[in-house]
Amino acid sequence: MKFKKNLLGICMLLVLILTGCGSNNSQADINKTIIRVGHNQSQKHPTHIGLLAFEKYIEENLGDKYDVQVFPSELLGSQTDMVQLTQTGAINICVASNAILETFDDVYEIFNLPYLFASAESYHHVMDDPEITNPIFTSTKDAGFQAVTWLDAGSRSFYTKNRPIKSAADLKGLKIRVQQSPTNVKMMSLLGGSASPMGFGEVYTALQAGIIDGAENNEMSLTDNGHGDICKYYSYDMHQMVPDIVIANYEWLNDLQEDERAIFEEGFKILNQTQRKEWVTAVENAKEKAAKEQGVKFIYPDQSEFVEKVAPLTQEVLQRNTKLQPYYDKIQEYNKEFPAQKEAKQ
Structure with a gap:
């Protein structure tokens, strides 16, 4: 069953790639490296808005080389499909639930504990503390990916x-x-x-x-x-x-040139900050x-x-x-x- 789902996700991805490579593309566009980013939320969701801010920042600074394409609403398959595709490098980045990542390294189990955080303030300070998160985020390197930032999913x-x-x-x-x-x-x-x-x-x-x-x-x-x-x-x-986690293919991330990696790291920070700001407003509107x-x-x-x-x-x-x-x-x-x-x- 997992193989069938993964195969479906790969087929969907190939369709999207072919669709995006029409005859109207300029030679400059063809020479760019496409960075594919997938998530399961709608285009109105704070996660998508944050990823658009990430896309804008990367293309403003590395637009001559990279074309960031964000695919919302499970267009690249379910979260499980997208994690598997990120493992293989078929896509570069995706947003994954903590529960899925727990199956790759059980250190992620910590965030699923009920009533772990006393308050939203405690939760945010913990997730912003690299001494806590870095060892967790890099725990899945052998699986082919690592976390690059976290997103607020509220309570x-x-x-x-x-x-x-x-x-x-x-x-x-x-x-x-x-x-x-x-x-x-x-x-x-x-x-x-x-x-x-x-x-x-x-x-x-x-x-x-x-x-x-x-x-x-x-x-x-x-x-x-x-x-x-x-x-x-x-x-x-x-x-x-429980935070949502943004993961990236490990090989792709570490093959970036040093100056490019620095820009992507800043882009991940912008993604985090934009998404969290949008989250506050979105929750008020949703209620x-x-x-x-x-x-x-x-x-x-x-x-x-x-x-x-x-x-x-x-x-x-x-x-x-x-x-x-x-x-x-x-x-x-x-x-x-x-x-x-x-x-x-x-």
């Missing part, structure tokens, strides 16, 4: 079709889509729900068909992906703050649209019950995967510096 909470989640007990018996990660599957089990791992692009149809009762993600999923048309309850349990146009009700349950139920998972993971403990300890230092704040519930 993940549950949203459902027919039953509001006011306490962990309300999850009992519900089939909830989770990312394809063993950690997330175990989390759902501890909370009393039934985990249904699947790719993000499959969620809308699964909700519509009644295959699942709900999902867990950020507010943007309600509006950008239409999930709020089906799910009318969004419960802020905020069980995870307003979901409430007013889709009729979504936002619920703010007591988080303590959820935290208590999943606590054994954190201890189990730390004991099993001992290399996570140093990262966990450093994160706790940031949690002490940036504790949870009581936010106004709107």
